[in-house]
Amino acid sequence: MKTAVRTSPGALAQAAALLRRGELVAFPTETVYGLAADAGNPRAVRRIYQVKGRPAHNPLIVHVPDVAAARRHLRHFPPAAAVLAERFWPGPLTLVLPRGAGLCREVAAGLDTVAIRVPAHRVARQLLRRVGRPLAAPSANRSGHTSPTTARHVRDELDGLIPLILDGGPCRVGLESTVLDLSGPQPVILRPGAITRAMLAGVLHQAGLADVIGDATVRKDSRPPRTLKSPGRMARHYAPRTPAYCFTAREASRAARWLRRQSAGFRAVLIGFSSAVPALTSAAPKVMRVLRWPRNPIACARRLYTILRRADAAGAQVMLVQLPPRADGLWQAITDRLKRATRELPR
Ligand code: AMP
Ligand code: MG
Numbered sequence: 001m002k003t004a005v006r007t008s009p010g011a012l013a014q015a016a017a018l019l020r021r022g023e024l025v026a027f028p029t030e031t032v033y034g035l036a037a038d039a040g041n042p043r044a045v046r047r048i049y050q051v052k053g054r055p056a057h058n059p060l061i062v063h064v065p066d067v068a069a070a071r072r073h074l075r076h077f078p079p080a081a082a083v084l085a086e087r088f089w090p091g092p093l094t095l096v097l098p099r100g101a102g103l104c105r106e107v108a109a110g111l112d113t114v115a116i117r118v119p120a121h122r123v124a125r126q127l128l129r130r131v132g133r134p135l136a137a138p139s140a141n142r143s144g145h146t147s148p149t150t151a152r153h154v155r156d157e158l159d160g161l162i163p164l165i166l167d168g169g170p171c172r173v174g175l176e177s178t179v180l181d182l183s184g185p186q187p188v189i190l191r192p193g194a195i196t197r198a199m200l201a202g203v204l205h206q207a208g209l210a211d212v213i214g215d216a217t218v219r220k221d222s223r224p225p226r227t228l229k230s231p232g233r234m235a236r237h238y239a240p241r242t243p244a245y246c247f248t249a250r251e252a253s254r255a256a257r258w259l260r261r262q263s264a265g266f267r268a269v270l271i272g273f274s275s276a277v278p279a280l281t282s283a284a285p286k287v288m289r290v291l292r293w294p295r296n297p298i299a300c301a302r303r304l305y306t307i308l309r310r311a312d313a314a315g316a317q318v319m320l321v322q323l324p325p326r327a328d329g330l331w332q333a334i335t336d337r338l339k340r341a342t343r344e345l346p347r
Pocket of ligand 1 (some may be wrong): 059060061096108111113114115137138139176179181190191
């Protein structure tokens with residue numbers, strides 16, 4: 001199959017026609033690029049799993065154009081959902097709620113809940129309006145790999161597997177949406193993102209609703225949850241192909257020692273914040289390339305996957321990835337993705 005990369009608005013009609021016919025189209029959202037299929041068509045949705053190589057038990061996110069459409073496809077839309085949707089939609093917040101009419105079982109991997117959101121990207125919104133159907137769309141990458149934040153990234157992942165990639169430029173947020181489960185007695189964050197815990201708690205509190213928010217984000221060194229509620233919770237995810245090890249600023253000298261112990265021809269790519277870079281470049285020439293994380297969290301999130309992909313393409317034996325020095329706000333989501341993309345530095 002030949003994969004076309006086209007910009008909107010010219011390609012919108014073609015994209016909508018393909019989707020209505022049950023084909024897949026990659027499209028930009030403000031978080032990452034999505035791989036879309038008609039969420040009411042089981043055959044089309046199964047094709048997403050097939051193209052991504054995604055395990056059948058990992059549910060997808062459904063995208064709708066507005067709150068009214070979300071309500072139509074859910075059995076229940078609780079007050080907490082209403083206030084959060086009012087404040088954060090369109091935007092990078094996904095809500096898990098009881099699945100209703102018009103969404104096939106495959107979208108939710110058989111669960112009776114479904115993850116749903118209203119994306120903010122202009123092209124995503126135009127596409128949803130054109131198609132007139134809810135779109136199931138996980139990130140447009142092969143399962144477990146780094147998410148795509150440009151049309152070029154999508155082509156690197158899925159060339160020849162889908163007919164069309166809509167190019168809407170680089171994604172503004174750059175990180176997958178925050179996933180908040182509202183289907184239980186208490187809201188639970190299943191995946192941290194640009195809508196932070198503090199932002200969610202603030203809005204719920206102001207509305208006189210639950211301001212206690214659980215966090216199901218597992219640490220990579222803890223045991224996996226008994227029921228896999230959410231693929232974003234798998235310890236290994238978002239990973240580059242080159243073996244990647246993470247370290248903190250405090251571990252920079254240990255990382256440098258580890259590097260010096262490797263054989264003469266060993267080559268590493270370093271991605272770091274300025275603070276830890278000097279300790280490691282003392283292990284030159286084993287550090288063949290240094291890439292720097294932006295110090296501003298918004299810029300860091302936006303560039304995260306592009307920088308990981310660049311490091312991955314350098315042809316090194318390993319990537320050494322410094323974790324952010326802070327874990328609050330947006331840094332929490334950045335740290336979460338980096339921990340899942342890497343392993344701990346070997347002793
Ligand atoms: P992706 O589209 O690749 O970013 O992954 C989809 C995300 O949606 C997963 O990480 C899950 O957190 C979430 N998800 C989708 N459906 C459900 C559901 N019914 N219950 C819990 N989480 C879900
Ligand atoms: Mg994904």
